[in-house]
Amino acid sequence: MSVFVDIAPDEPQVGSSAPVAPAGKWRGRLTRAALPLLSVVVFFIVWQLVAASGIWNQTFVPYPSTVWQAFIDVSTTHDGVRGYAGYLLWEHLYMTLRRVLVGVVIGVVLGVLLGLVMGSVSWVRSVLEPWLTFLRALPPLAYFFLLVIWLGIDEAxxxxxxxxxxxxxxxxxxxxxxxxxxxxLQEAARALGASRTEVIRDVVVPSALPETFTGIRLAVGMAYSSVVAAELFNGIPGIGGLVKDASNYNNTPVVLVGIFAIGISGLVIDGLLRAIERRAVPWRGKI
Structure with missing residues (x-):
């Protein structure tokens, strides 16, 4: 006796090589995009409600519309006043980003070279590691005034x-x-006749790149968190100088504009670093 099983032609069979519909993938992407947007909307709603509640004075918690107007004022020329302290917002941001770029490039290049030496030579690591920990634990303001005494109040x-x-x-x-x-892998390379330099170049450096990129992203974040301190003196034009000067006059809307400018530009820079990392280290998480 023969038994026939009727299978609907439009139902995918287990183990078949039929392509999976991309609907689930698109739903996942939309969800990942919608959640951050939703959190931003909720943040502004809560902000509006807190400002409207009257619990705090408008000097401390201004309305979002007030901050938006401050953003427009700082970004344009109005009533004969050009931006803030004679500079538009983009000019403040440009000066800050230029300082951060130069400082980060110097710090990252020296840090990566120092890390390669410390990781490769144990006695150098033993000597320098406590000093790095000491420097990392210091808040920027702890030594900024000393730098001002040594180097003046200009860009240095x-x-x-x-x-x-x-x-x-x-x-x-x-x-x-x-x-x-x-x-x-290092021993295998040496067994095949690779020199110490070749082992570092062809084995150690590619292996270290993923964590090095993580360190670079952290370095950029640390530099950005030090911007306001770095621009305490003679910091205009500059976002940190703008925030510091506006805080002297309790100009909370302009302070918030500066904070948002730093935070949003930081998100953009981190996104660019992630994109570069994906291109430069495609093997991350695969080996």
């Missing part, structure tokens, strides 16, 4: 402060990554 102390803030995360991450490089 600002860039030096940002470089010192960026150096420890890059150095520590690179050191840890080099130390954790697969010993088996």
């Amino acid at each position: 102390p600002k860039i030096t402060l940002l470089a010192l803030a960026a150096l420890p995360p890059a150095a520590v991450a690179t050191t840890a990554a080099v130390v954790a490089a697969p010993v088996g």
